[in-house]
Amino acid sequence: MPRIVQKYGGTSVGDVERIKKVAERIKAAREEGNEVVVVLSARAGLTNELIARAKGLCAEPSERELDQLLAIGEQESVALMAMALHGIKVPAVSYTGAQAGIFTDGVHTKAKIRTVDPKPVVKDLDLGRVVIVAGFQGIDDDGQITTLGRGGSDLTAVALAGALKADVCEIYTDVDGVYTADPRVVKNARKLPEISYDEMLELASSGSKVMQSRSVEFAKKFGVVFEVRSSFNHNPGTIVKEEVAYMEQVVVRGIAADKDQAKVIVSNIPDKPGSAASVFRGLADANVIVDMIVQTAGRHGVANLTFTVPETDTARAVKALEPVLAGIGGGQVTMHQHIAKISVVGVGMKTHSGVAATLFQALAGAGINIDLISTSEIKISVVVDLDRADDAVRVAHAAFGLDKL
Amino acid sequence: MPRIVQKYGGTSVGDVERIKKVAERIKAAREEGNEVVVVLSARAGLTNELIARAKGLCAEPSERELDQLLAIGEQESVALMAMALHGIKVPAVSYTGAQAGIFTDGVHTKAKIRTVDPKPVVKDLDLGRVVIVAGFQGIDDDGQITTLGRGGSDLTAVALAGALKADVCEIYTDVDGVYTADPRVVKNARKLPEISYDEMLELASSGSKVMQSRSVEFAKKFGVVFEVRSSFNHNPGTIVKEEVAYMEQVVVRGIAADKDQAKVIVSNIPDKPGSAASVFRGLADANVIVDMIVQTAGRHGVANLTFTVPETDTARAVKALEPVLAGIGGGQVTMHQHIAKISVVGVGMKTHSGVAATLFQALAGAGINIDLISTSEIKISVVVDLDRADDAVRVAHAAFGLDKL
Numbered sequence: 023m024p025r026i027v028q029k030y031g032g033t034s035v036g037d038v039e040r041i042k043k044v045a046e047r048i049k050a051a052r053e054e055g056n057e058v059v060v061v062l063s064a065r066a067g068l069t070n071e072l073i074a075r076a077k078g079l080c081a082e083p084s085e086r087e088l089d090q091l092l093a094i095g096e097q098e099s100v101a102l103m104a105m106a107l108h109g110i111k112v113p114a115v116s117y118t119g120a121q122a123g124i125f126t127d128g129v130h131t132k133a134k135i136r137t138v139d140p141k142p143v144v145k146d147l148d149l150g151r152v153v154i155v156a157g158f159q160g161i162d163d164d165g166q167i168t169t170l171g172r173g174g175s176d177l178t179a180v181a182l183a184g185a186l187k188a189d190v191c192e193i194y195t196d197v198d199g200v201y202t203a204d205p206r207v208v209k210n211a212r213k214l215p216e217i218s219y220d221e222m223l224e225l226a227s228s229g230s231k232v233m234q235s236r237s238v239e240f241a242k243k244f245g246v247v248f249e250v251r252s253s254f255n256h257n258p259g260t261i262v263k264e265e266v267a268y269m270e271q272v273v274v275r276g277i278a279a280d281k282d283q284a285k286v287i288v289s290n291i292p293d294k295p296g297s298a299a300s301v302f303r304g305l306a307d308a309n310v311i312v313d314m315i316v317q318t319a320g321r322h323g324v325a326n327l328t329f330t331v332p333e334t335d336t337a338r339a340v341k342a343l344e345p346v347l348a349g350i351g352g353g354q355v356t357m358h359q360h361i362a363k364i365s366v367v368g369v370g371m372k373t374h375s376g377v378a379a380t381l382f383q384a385l386a387g388a389g390i391n392i393d394l395i396s397t398s399e400i401k402i403s404v405v406v407d408l409d410r411a412d413d414a415v416r417v418a419h420a421a422f423g424l425d426k427l
Numbered sequence: 428m429p430r431i432v433q434k435y436g437g438t439s440v441g442d443v444e445r446i447k448k449v450a451e452r453i454k455a456a457r458e459e460g461n462e463v464v465v466v467l468s469a470r471a472g473l474t475n476e477l478i479a480r481a482k483g484l485c486a487e488p489s490e491r492e493l494d495q496l497l498a499i500g501e502q503e504s505v506a507l508m509a510m511a512l513h514g515i516k517v518p519a520v521s522y523t524g525a526q527a528g529i530f531t532d533g534v535h536t537k538a539k540i541r542t543v544d545p546k547p548v549v550k551d552l553d554l555g556r557v558v559i560v561a562g563f564q565g566i567d568d569d570g571q572i573t574t575l576g577r578g579g580s581d582l583t584a585v586a587l588a589g590a591l592k593a594d595v596c597e598i599y600t601d602v603d604g605v606y607t608a609d610p611r612v613v614k615n616a617r618k619l620p621e622i623s624y625d626e627m628l629e630l631a632s633s634g635s636k637v638m639q640s641r642s643v644e645f646a647k648k649f650g651v652v653f654e655v656r657s658s659f660n661h662n663p664g665t666i667v668k669e670e671v672a673y674m675e676q677v678v679v680r681g682i683a684a685d686k687d688q689a690k691v692i693v694s695n696i697p698d699k700p701g702s703a704a705s706v707f708r709g710l711a712d713a714n715v716i717v718d719m720i721v722q723t724a725g726r727h728g729v730a731n732l733t734f735t736v737p738e739t740d741t742a743r744a745v746k747a748l749e750p751v752l753a754g755i756g757g758g759q760v761t762m763h764q765h766i767a768k769i770s771v772v773g774v775g776m777k778t779h780s781g782v783a784a785t786l787f788q789a790l791a792g793a794g795i796n797i798d799l800i801s802t803s804e805i806k807i808s809v810v811v812d813l814d815r816a817d818d819a820v821r822v823a824h825a826a827f828g829l830d831k832l
Contacts, residue, residue, distance in 0.1 A: 038480060038483040038484060041484060042484065045484075072503070075443060075507060076506075076507065076510050078443040079443060079446060079447065079450075079507055079510040079511040079514050080510040080511065080513045080514035081514070083510045083513070084509070084510065084513055086520070087506045087509045087510050087513070087520075087521055088506075090502065090505070090506040090509075090521050090523075091502075091503060091506035091507065091510075093502070094499035094502050094503055097495065097496075097498070097499050097502075098477070098496060098499055100495070101481075101492045101493075101495040101496035102480060102481065102484055102496065104489070104492045104495075105481050105484040105485040105488045105489065105492050105496075106484040106485065108485045108488070108489055108492070109484050109485035109486070115491070115492075116492055116495050118495075118572075120570075121570055121571075142570075165525075165526055165547075166526075167523075
């Protein structure tokens with residue numbers, strides 16, 4: 023019997039009516055002859071509500087206690103979903119993360135899954151039951167409840183699908199798949215029928231908000247094929263899987279824009295070995311994620327470093343750089359927040375040349391200045407002025423023919 | 428270091444402000460040099476809210492899933508209380524029932540505690556932490572979450588106090604102890620400084636709502652001394668313990684009234700061996716709790732049975748009796764709901780005579796008719812008209828001198 027893992031997010035279990043709708047969907051999957059495992063998030067809003075209550079009691083709540091508190095959200099979802107299924111005569115049983123054998127390390131609020139013991143779930147599947155598993159949570163070696171951090175429920179679904187050797191893993195979201203570009207920006211953006219893990223990862227790290235990178239990385243590592251689709255309709259979604267030869271026939275799979283980046287220029291630092299290393303060591307120690315690094319030698323033995331950081335990290339970056347610059351003997355920091363990073367992604371770039379030329383030409387044709395450029399094997403990113411970001415996405419989308427199948 | 432277990436109910440953790448107040452109380456107990464273990468209920472109202480949501484999804488929710496759902500209530504309480512303690516610099520750690528080693532049988536929604544493994548709690552006490560344990564819940568041999576039913580958090584506290592060999596077990600409620608009679612009925616009712624388990628049990632089963640019988644039974648079985656006191660003030664409460672010789676000097680400890688009983692008369696049943704047995708077998712099979720049974724022989728080979736049942740069970744009782752009466756060859760059922768059971772309780776009755784006479788005389792003096800009478804070693808109960816119940820409590824209270832110390 024085909025085995026299917028479905029994951030539904032917080033809006034899909036937001037109230038009694040929505041829970042009932044999802045239950046009908048689960049019932050349908052079961053009646054089509056599948057073994058069904060369902061992973062649920064906490065209902066939308068509950069997590070924030072609990073965090074607010076926690077902060078009313080303690081300015082910086084302990085992460086161990088936050089996990090203990092937040093885990094109740096998914097536990098509520100799974101018990102209610104099991105009841106909703108019972109209400110429509112579908113045998114079902116709910117599991118906490120611990121009960122479902124999701125074993126993690128002990129790093130509270132951002133635990134990593136170590137192993138998944140599929141036996142308890144398989145036992146209930148064998149009894150003909152739908153198994154409803156609390157996403158986002160697990161248990162460590164000491165029996166402590168842990169949570170997996172952002173995107174944790176997707177990760178639970180992918181990990182369970184891997185451990186259960188599921189035939190299908192469906193990630194239900196509020197978008198119905200992965201698009202060649204953001205449909206709100208590019209009117210004729212197309213939904214992709216499939217995409218490789220690497221392309222999905224590059225899109226995720228380039229501002230596409232469909233899924234967190236870590237779930238995709240986990241799926242890639244364990245070869246779990248999954249489909250991103252909408253819980254509000256029955257359209258086919260986008261299948262994410264290992265790249266296969268024919269995927270390379272498409273040079274560019276999609277265009278992403280990240281408008282939440284800032285550009286940092288560290289200028290006039292001594293042009294000697296170790297200066298750049300000190301700068302980036304200082305930023306790493308302050309947990310600032312740095313992207314798109316460009317170094318230019320200046321005159322008179324000084325150099326300039328330019329890079330991008332997440333906009334939310336700018337204050338931290340500036341603070342971290344002060345002692346570094348004092349230590350290496352000089353330099354100034356300037357910050358430019360009015361930028362966007364546009365990325366063109368496709369595994370076909372590995373075997374096709376001219377992608378950069380096409381992109382630069384298209385942007386030039388639209389009078390859009392390119393500030394920084396960085397490339398990887400399957401991605402070209404450019405920094406442009408924030409005001410021209412949407413235009414840049416549109417002209418690139420057209421230039422690579424993404425509006426045509 | 429003295430070891431203390433404190434239990435707080437749902438109103439004491441009803442909102443952030445109340446949680447903070449309880450946290451201050453816990454802090455004070457710790458600063459007095461105690462090791463402190465705290466047992467908490469779900470915040471008032473949450474359980475009913477969750478049950479309502481469950482019933483919106485399924486008319487008769489599965490008990491296993493109800494336990495899975497309801498257990499989140501106490502888990503929320505304990506995590507928030509730990510945070511509140513952290514907020515006032517008290518080291519603390521929260522435990523679910525499972526984490527605290529509360530092992531139960533597998534009877535969902537009314538599980539019995541089998542064993543308590545005190546090791547995890549002791550480990551944290553040794554580290555100087557306050558341990559906050561979710562009441563009302565445990566775990567069975569299969570790793571399923573169970574709940575203990577009504578009064579379950581008191582039971583958790585008593586069981587933990589026993590397993591931890593605690594020096595003190597404090598049950599905080601919204602009353603500040605056990606009274607000689609309900610103070611709303613008898614103005615000069617006095618708070619009892621102490622009471623025996625058996626007296627407490629008889630009072631509980633006779634309508635005094637301070638605590639459920641099962642927690643008292645558990646405490647008696649394992650010799651756990653506990654104190655019932657108020658979380659809203661610092662008055663000493665009532666200590667419940669094994670009876671000691673001097674307790675018998677007081678003939679009557681208290682008076683309870685149970686206004687939630689109904690009287691059932693089964694009349695004209697064949698007066699032959701087995702008739703009464705069939706009647707009570709049928710009621711037991713329908714889970715109807717029967718009290719105060721009186722059998723009278725009628726004329727012409729028929730007999731009458733009179734007994735009381737909880738008012739909520741009357742419909743079930745009548746339904747259960749129909750086939751029974753058909754089976755034994757006749758009889759009619761009549762129901763009287765306008766009654767109250769008044770109970771006079773005291774271990775001193777074992778060694779003092781004349782208690783019944785004093786009671787009957789007092790009631791007669793006030794013109795109150797006695798309908799049924801039943802007695803145990805330490806209790807005399809009478810059924811009176813509901814309208815005279817409060818008068819009956821008052822005259823009995825005065826007749827036994829309970830208003831004087």
